[in-house]
Each structure stands twice: as C-alpha cells, then as structure tokens.
Amino acid sequence: MTLYAIYDPKPGKPALPAAVPEKFSWFAALLPPVFLVVHGLWLELVGFALAVAALVFATSVIGEDAAFPLYVLGAVWLGFAAPGLRRHALAWRGWTHRGERVALSADMAQLEAIR
Structure with missing residues (x-):
C-alpha cells in the first residue's frame, strides 16, 4: 500500500482530484525529461537541461568516468x-491539498477522495 497526497482542482474546474504517490518514481529516474514534460514541470525541465549541458561541458575537465555517474x-x-516536485506544481497552479490517503493504486486513492 502506498500513501497518496490528494489535491482538489481549482474551484469551478470540473476535474478529478489528483493523487500523488509518496514513493520513488522510476519514471522520473529513467526518463527525466519525459517525466518533466508529462507533468508540466517546465522550469524544472529548463534546470535539468542546463545541468546536463553543464555536465557535458565539464566532461573535458572531470573526465568521462565521472560524468556518467x-x-x-x-x-x-x-x-x-x-x-515533491509534483505537489509543489499542483499547489502553484491553484490546486488545494485535501489530505492523504493510503491505497493500493492512484485510482483507488482518487475514488476514496471522491466519496
């Protein structure tokens, strides 16, 4: 079972509540730019791109053996x-934090939040 943070959309906007799992995200670790684009984390995407560009330029100084790790x-x-990045983005977009739910999946957490 996983702990999910539940966020309600802006008032007057018909949408389901968002359920953000409080666990390690393999999607974010394996495909960072895709994860950032899918969740609309544009500023974080720019920061990630700048960090990767800085790492590429620093490769000549620190060596390729250090750049990949x-x-x-x-x-x-x-x-x-x-x-945390997803929670912050939802709060910044006007979603309100309702609370936490423990559920087997994000869909189950959303269903519990609707009741």
Whole structure:
C-alpha cells in the first residue's frame, strides 16, 4: 500500500482530484525529461537541461568516468524528488491539498477522495 497526497482542482474546474504517490518514481529516474514534460514541470525541465549541458561541458575537465555517474546520481535524485516536485506544481497552479490517503493504486486513492 502506498500513501497518496490528494489535491482538489481549482474551484469551478470540473476535474478529478489528483493523487500523488509518496514513493520513488522510476519514471522520473529513467526518463527525466519525459517525466518533466508529462507533468508540466517546465522550469524544472529548463534546470535539468542546463545541468546536463553543464555536465557535458565539464566532461573535458572531470573526465568521462565521472560524468556518467554524476548524471545517474542526478537522475536518482530526481526519482526521489518527483513527488515533491509534483505537489509543489499542483499547489502553484491553484490546486488545494485535501489530505492523504493510503491505497493500493492512484485510482483507488482518487475514488476514496471522491466519496
């Protein structure tokens, strides 16, 4: 079972509540730019692109043997930070935090939040 943070949409906007799982995101760790685009985290995408560009330019100084593990470390960090980034983005867009639910899946957490 997983803990989900439940967010309600802006008032007057017909949508289901969002359920953000509080766990490591393999999607964010394996495909960071795709994860950021899918969830509309545009500023974070720009930061990620700048960090990767800086890592590419620093490769001549630090060496290729250090650049790849640093990229992997950043991707793993993003996997752990993904729930917080999504929660922050929803709050910034006007969604309100309703509370937490423990459920087997995000769909079940949404159903419990609707009741």
